[in-house]
Amino acid sequence: MKFRKIIARFQADNIELAEEVICHIFFSFNLKGVICEVPIPEPDEGFGTRTLNTPEHNSIIGYLPDTDDSDLMISQIKDRLAGLSDINVQVNVLSERVDEKDWAHAWKEYFNVTRITDKILVKPEWKEYTPAPGEIIIHIDPGMAFGTGTHPTTSMCLELLEEYVQPGKTLLDVGCGSGILMIGAAKLGVSAMTGIDVDPMAVDITRQNLQKNDISLDRVKLGAVTLDKTPATKYDLICANIIAQVIVSIMPDIAARLAQDGTAILSGIIEERVPDIYAALDAENLECVKKHTRQEWVALVVCRKN
Incomplete structure (x- = not known):
């Protein structure tokens, strides 16, 4: 073809x-x-x-x-x-x-072994790397989907997942792409996970990458669907590494699925769009508790207001 x-x-x-x-x-x-x-x-x-x-x-x-x-x-x-x-x-x-x-x-040719944190590395399947004791290796083939770990928005999400994941918690990944955030979260101890993407090909690649990382699909739900078409299940962690315009538009659906003491990690945002995100958060009684910035890209950690 x-x-x-x-x-x-x-x-x-x-x-x-x-x-x-x-x-x-x-x-x-x-x-x-x-x-x-x-x-x-x-x-x-x-x-x-x-x-x-x-x-x-x-x-x-x-x-x-x-x-x-x-x-x-x-x-x-x-x-x-x-x-x-x-x-x-x-x-x-x-x-x-x-x-x-x-x-x-x-x-x-654009994708190398990439260290995200002292603990987490992302490795494409065609590259060689011998992990040190205690390192978490995310084996990934992004295929036709976005998400290799090299982009600041993805690396910041992985860094924040390492900080906020607690064993046994649940995760929703909105715009799962290659599945890289779900893999990282699973290896950090998340139990049940849901991943959605509007692109069926991305969902299929996510499934393949989860299997490459020996993550049981029994603990995973995947769907080629928009967030508003998913059940309003409550999640301990919600990740949305998309773009600011989309995050603003789906903020009510994010809020409806965030557990009372849950945390959302929002990325794919450029600095100029942060005020728009803050306004959307405020409208849903949410607030930013941490702002992570790299090369004019921003990732936000969000919780419900007290």
Whole structure:
């Protein structure tokens, strides 16, 4: 099967903001295998080779099946991206036809063994690493889903999970992607888990990655569904590593599923959107008890107000 590779090269004063909004547009058109070619920190010494080159262009890359509708969809994507000039993001869109085998493995060169904390490391299955005693290794194949641990939003979530997970607690992961947060939570001691994503492929990849990490599916519920279509079960921990716009829109559904003494970890937020999140929290009688920031990305720890 042929695919169309969509390359959005961009210039912007705020690279993080541009990255967020372009990715959001790509996801809204259901593009797969989205890759962000922007400057990112190198892996720590000893946890992957220092082979991450600075990209020649800031680019977001995604793929869609090459069908009769592809040209129309690409035209619509270009129109959406052209509108970003209103926020000083200039985008040039390129496209090319590729074979499925070429894009299915394209992202692998960007993914190394990554140390998240003193205790947690993320390892792609094609990389070698011998763990030290006490280290938690998350074996992951992100496939066509987002979530490798290298992005600040994901690494901050894992750091906060290490801090807030208590053995025997329950977890809801909204937008489970590759399943990386569920795997980390399970290895930290969470018992029952639910993971949802609007993309059925992400749910399937999550299931595969849980099995690769020897996590019994008997303790897991997975679904390709939006949060408002899930039962209003109460959870001790809720993770939502999405984007600020979506988090704001689903805040009532998050609040309805958060246990009275529960904790929510919200990430995928850029600093400029934090006031919007705070306003949405306040409307649901929730409050931020900890703010974690890295490279203009923000993760918030949220609880009910006393």
